[in-house]
Amino acid sequence: TTHTITVEPLGTELQCREDQSILDACLRNGVWLPHACTHGTCGTCKAEVLEGAIDYGDASPYALLESERAEGAALMCVATPREDVVIEGDVEIEEGITMYPVRDFSGTVAVLDEIAPDVRRLVVDLDEPMDFNAGQYVQLNLPDGDDRPYSIANAPHERGRVELHIKRTENGAATAGWVFDRLAVGDVVTLSGPYGKFYFRPDRDKPLLLLGSGTGLAPLVSILKTVMAIEDEDGEWEHEVVMYHGVALENGLYDREWFEQVADERDWFSYRPAVSREECDGRQGRVPALLTEDFPRAGGNVAYICGNPAMVEDTMRALMKARLFPRDIYREDFFDAA
Ligand code: FES
Known part of the structure; x- marks a missing residue:
């Protein structure tokens, strides 16, 4: 059974199955x-x-308060139409950005490498071909029918x-049993x-701060590679790009040699490890601490942050203290339930 969803204020009408979330149909x-989370836990997809x-689906009572629900709000990532x-x-609708519709894809595992302790690179x-913007994510389907971003x-x-x-996360359905054991x-x-x-x-035309922790580096690498492609195409890239990678131990700094090589070859790029539990290159600390040391004033930059919610x-907070304001900060909270 499908139902018609009308999305205001656009007035767009679309079809949604009874077993499909309204977000997915949109x-x-x-x-x-x-x-963001697509699992009813963060509240980002709240709509009237x-x-x-x-059917409200599996909406967390913290993400959708009883009072909000009483006023007609629901979480579109778990709500299904009746x-x-x-x-x-x-x-x-953001000017200058093309948003591509979500589609289903299949593919073949081409690379599956251990790039740091408990971190794998999976290339499919x-x-x-898939069209996407640098920084976006996919939902990988697990053998049991669930999926992970x-x-x-x-x-x-x-x-x-x-x-x-x-x-790899402990007891993670995707990682413990599958990506790290059976997938080949x-x-x-x-x-x-x-x-x-x-x-x-890319139109923001300002220096970039790329701030990642753990595998939160991934979308920032996509951004960096996009800047490199712009440079190749235009013959130049005129803004500074500073990338921080936050990890607990130095051996978590995956692809470090590649980043250092990119930094050697381009004067606009620098790569800064932020190792919290041991010294690395004469420094030690999490991303926010090293950032505060290096950028007591951060105004004039555009920052992209990706990591766990605490990071x-x-x-x-470190950026706002350094006088960079939310309009110049983009963030991705990584919900680590792999
Ligand atoms: Fe997080 Fe729907 S996207 S609650």
Whole structure:
């Protein structure tokens, strides 16, 4: 059974199955509603239901308060329609950015390497090319029917593949039993994407701070590679790009040699390890602390942050103290339930 969803204020009508989330139906029809976790826990996809009955799905009572629900709000990533529905959401239209509809993809595992302790690089050669913006993520389907979000680490011009950086988490359904044990080169995997509003705005025309921790580096690598492609195409890139990688131990600094080589070859790029539990290159500390040391004033930059919620929060705070304001900060909170 499908129902018609009308999305206000656009007035767009689209079809949604009873077993499909309203968010999924919107994204697959190119209607961009805000979203992050896609599992009913963060509240980013909250929208008003103006008309029609829905099933609220597995909405966390912390993400959707009882009082909000009483006033007609629902979480679009878990809500499914029971009849024709009219919603009003924070529909995003951003100038200069093309948002690509979400689609299903299949592909073959081309690379599966251990790049740091408990971190794997998974490269999937896609059967059909995917269009995405640097910084976005895919949902990788697990053998048990569930899925997990992973940021794409390659640049959008490499449309035929996706590179994902996957950390093993204890008891993680995706990682403990599958990516780290059974998955092998040559296997077929399926995924959907692109998702997310954490993407590079090349038009901002300012120096960049790329601030990642752990595998939160992945979308920032996509941004860096996009800048490199712009430089190749235009013959120049005129802004400084400073990338920090936060890890606990130095052996977690995956792809360090590659970043150092990029930094050697280009005077606009610098790579700064932020190792919290041991000294590295004469320094020690998390990203927010080293950032504060290096940038007592950060105004004039555009920052992209990706990591666990605590790292993102602390880094935001460090930037605001250094007088960089939210309009110049983009953030991706990594929900580490792999
Ligand atoms: Fe829906 Fe997080 S609660 S995207």
